[in-house]
Amino acid sequence: MSATATAAPPLQPPAEARPPLQPPAGAPLQPPAEARPPQSSPNPDRAANPARSARRGAGKGARFASAAEPENPLHRLTPEQIEQLGRELDALHEEIYADLGERDARYIRATIRLHRQLALGGRALLLGSRRRPLWLAGTAALSIAKILENMEIGHNVLHGQWDWMNDPDINSRTWDWDTASPAEAWRHSHNYEHHTFTNIRGKDRDLGYEIMRIDPHQRWHPVYLLQPLYNLLLMGFFEWGVALHDLNFEALRKGEKSKEQLVAELKAIGVKARRQAVKDYIAWPALSGRSWRSTLTANFTANIVRNVWAHSIIFCGHFPDQTYTFSEKEVENETRGGWYVRQLLGSANIEGGPLFHFLSGNLGFQVEHHLFPDLPSNRYREVAPRVREICERYGLPYNSGPLHRQLGSVHRTILRLALPGGRPRPKPKV
Amino acid sequence: MPERGATPPISRMSRRALRAIGNFTSPLAPDDYLELVNPLWSTRELRGRVERVEPAGGDAVTVTIKPGWEWERHRPGQYLRLGIEVDGVHHWRAYSLTSDPERPDGRISITPKLVSGGKVSPYLCRRVRPGAIVRLGGVEGTFVLPDPLPPRLLFVSAGSGITPIVSMLRSLARREALDDVVHVHCARSTEQVIFRGELDELHGRHRGYRLNEWLSGTHGRLTPAQLQELCPDWREREAFVCGPAGLLSTLGERWREAGDPARMHVERFQPAEELGEGERGCGGEIDLCVSGIRAHSDGSQPILLAGEQAGAELPHGCRMGICHSCVGRLRSGQVRDLRTGRVHGQPGELLRTCINAPEGAIEIEL
Numbered sequence: 001m002s003a004t005a006t007a008a009p010p011l012q013p014p015a016e017a018r019p020p021l022q023p024p025a026g027a028p029l030q031p032p033a034e035a036r037p038p039q040s041s042p043n044p045d046r047a048a049n050p051a052r053s054a055r056r057g058a059g060k061g062a063r064f065a066s067a068a069e070p071e072n073p074l075h076r077l078t079p080e081q082i083e084q085l086g087r088e089l090d091a092l093h094e095e096i097y098a099d100l101g102e103r104d105a106r107y108i109r110a111t112i113r114l115h116r117q118l119a120l121g122g123r124a125l126l127l128g129s130r131r132r133p134l135w136l137a138g139t140a141a142l143s144i145a146k147i148l149e150n151m152e153i154g155h156n157v158l159h160g161q162w163d164w165m166n167d168p169d170i171n172s173r174t175w176d177w178d179t180a181s182p183a184e185a186w187r188h189s190h191n192y193e194h195h196t197f198t199n200i201r202g203k204d205r206d207l208g209y210e211i212m213r214i215d216p217h218q219r220w221h222p223v224y225l226l227q228p229l230y231n232l233l234l235m236g237f238f239e240w241g242v243a244l245h246d247l248n249f250e251a252l253r254k255g256e257k258s259k260e261q262l263v264a265e266l267k268a269i270g271v272k273a274r275r276q277a278v279k280d281y282i283a284w285p286a287l288s289g290r291s292w293r294s295t296l297t298a299n300f301t302a303n304i305v306r307n308v309w310a311h312s313i314i315f316c317g318h319f320p321d322q323t324y325t326f327s328e329k330e331v332e333n334e335t336r337g338g339w340y341v342r343q344l345l346g347s348a349n350i351e352g353g354p355l356f357h358f359l360s361g362n363l364g365f366q367v368e369h370h371l372f373p374d375l376p377s378n379r380y381r382e383v384a385p386r387v388r389e390i391c392e393r394y395g396l397p398y399n400s401g402p403l404h405r406q407l408g409s410v411h412r413t414i415l416r417l418a419l420p421g422g423r424p425r426p427k428p429k430v
Numbered sequence: 431m432p433e434r435g436a437t438p439p440i441s442r443m444s445r446r447a448l449r450a451i452g453n454f455t456s457p458l459a460p461d462d463y464l465e466l467v468n469p470l471w472s473t474r475e476l477r478g479r480v481e482r483v484e485p486a487g488g489d490a491v492t493v494t495i496k497p498g499w500e501w502e503r504h505r506p507g508q509y510l511r512l513g514i515e516v517d518g519v520h521h522w523r524a525y526s527l528t529s530d531p532e533r534p535d536g537r538i539s540i541t542p543k544l545v546s547g548g549k550v551s552p553y554l555c556r557r558v559r560p561g562a563i564v565r566l567g568g569v570e571g572t573f574v575l576p577d578p579l580p581p582r583l584l585f586v587s588a589g590s591g592i593t594p595i596v597s598m599l600r601s602l603a604r605r606e607a608l609d610d611v612v613h614v615h616c617a618r619s620t621e622q623v624i625f626r627g628e629l630d631e632l633h634g635r636h637r638g639y640r641l642n643e644w645l646s647g648t649h650g651r652l653t654p655a656q657l658q659e660l661c662p663d664w665r666e667r668e669a670f671v672c673g674p675a676g677l678l679s680t681l682g683e684r685w686r687e688a689g690d691p692a693r694m695h696v697e698r699f700q701p702a703e704e705l706g707e708g709e710r711g712c713g714g715e716i717d718l719c720v721s722g723i724r725a726h727s728d729g730s731q732p733i734l735l736a737g738e739q740a741g742a743e744l745p746h747g748c749r750m751g752i753c754h755s756c757v758g759r760l761r762s763g764q765v766r767d768l769r770t771g772r773v774h775g776q777p778g779e780l781l782r783t784c785i786n787a788p789e790g791a792i793e794i795e796l
Contacts, residue, residue, distance in 0.1 A: 100518065101517040101518045101519075102518045103518075104518055105518030105519075106518075113466060116458070116462060116463055116466055117466065120463060120466075123454075165515075165519055165520060166432045166433075166519055166521070168432045168433065168435075168513075168520070168565075169434075171432055173432075174432075176457040177457060178456070178457055272457075275456040275457065278453050278456070279454060279455070279456050282453075283453045283454045284454060287454070
């Protein structure tokens, strides 16, 4: 049964019905017409010469982009439209949730079984890792196993996506995953903080992971010049970056987190770190006898592969050009419908086939995941066309692109914003 | 927290070995890999495999289960918490064990009766196939034959209430201890009698076992007067009664008025108004730490009820102490088990809110 759809709302309600526009914080008041970004102005000069317009706006040391601040589609909707959108999405969620049953349970069990077979198989191959073909095959199997464990299984189970099964093992409260992040800390910083404050500048600490300038609104500082370099480090050692990130040093500085709590959390990370190190760098190499050195490099490589892949997919979630960020002022008194719109605008999908999505934890459906974080990941594919259709009707963008384009735009942003200035990237026309 | 099966009896050395192997599997446990081969091989949780499903009469089926580990003998009359997956979701139900604890083949059996509109019994009665894996929770129950055996017994059962009693009968039959047992079983019609064939056989083979079928379809519900007729010496017998609430309350009244209530043992499948016969305590303030709500009990209300009356939304299930869905962690204070009167409580202890009332001020993490 499809969600009841009332008559499609008119895209442009009469001017007097629209709420007074709130300019994004920090941006100048209504800029003069010529300075608007290309897509909203028919000025051929501007369209042909974006470089000139960029230079015109970005002064040296300017705190934010040029006067060309893209209009946030949130402001084009009336409060009624936003509420209606909220209800439609709620209904869609209810519909899918009520349909969950045996085939979903079988999916996650099969995925978990596959992971364990791959992990065991890979490690068995690596017992003879002195031989190059075994090293390659074993590392490949183990890398895929670790990727599945981290993304399709770990991230999703910890989200509570499978709690509906009432399974004593596959549930968010008792599940633990093979990464330096303790499950409890992750659940707090990700499920709660990131998913509640998604893309709100100053509140979503995942924006740039507190160490990078990923949005032109962020004030520039010389340390950002090094960000392409430490982004590479973050890529290779992402699980450690995330574990440290979850500690929330900002809260510690502000006094919101006590020293005792920090010590407890560090201890928890220490336990995870020790277990992983013993497993990957002591136990299995030791079991490999003469192949111990190559098993050690294989395990190290598998961890790096998982980190790099996870980093890439995750960075495509909210940093590609198409996404919007929000100021705290813009989201004051946000309603449920408004929360949905922010999740929509702040997330971006990656296009790909079923295998790609399986290997990326279905995070290529980032928009659907952010709208419905507790829906089992195998359902995002079927929800996607419905979400896209809703976006079309409300005149909202549906951010999506192939992996190379999304990832390319993220790396370009990291490079560009390492330097002062920079402006918000042009957004696709809806 | 989702319920899980009971902890299997594993030696300390085996556990140490498993922990050592855990260094190769962390954060998974060796069990997680053993499961790939055989789901019964779990050292964390007792599981069973359904071997046979046979009709037992009266809309009921007997499900024979092979436990994953050697079965720790239950006492006839006790019940088992069984976890079963239906349409992707795990459900837990309590079922009386109908098998003789000393069965030579080590299997156990339950005999669920179809409850229309239910979730688990329709699955067990119609859909479950041999080979299905179930989770075996703890065995509980005080509805058991005393030791030493009383010389004369009276069993009164109605409908599916026969299930704990059949375990007793099987055990007694094997022990050749069916010396003087009167069994009054109520059912709507003969076809509705569960285990009819077996009961008739017992009746035929053992002179000491006298079965009376009371067909409520023809004669109406069993009344104490009719029981008097069927078994005039009911006062001298140790009585075990299991059936619907109505039957239990009318017979309970009779025993209280004219018999010895201490010799009447009752097994309830539905929660009763009064939770138990435990002495009522002083009650106290309940601090629900997570929701921040404060509740009060006068000693007769369990924590669950008091919390709900104060406006808290507390997890619950059977509301009679069986399913453990209502479990919360005690932070401070003591509680009284309303079923037995026992006062207990240690900080950090997990306790069921539906059967425990505060004994003084308590803090609980709910």
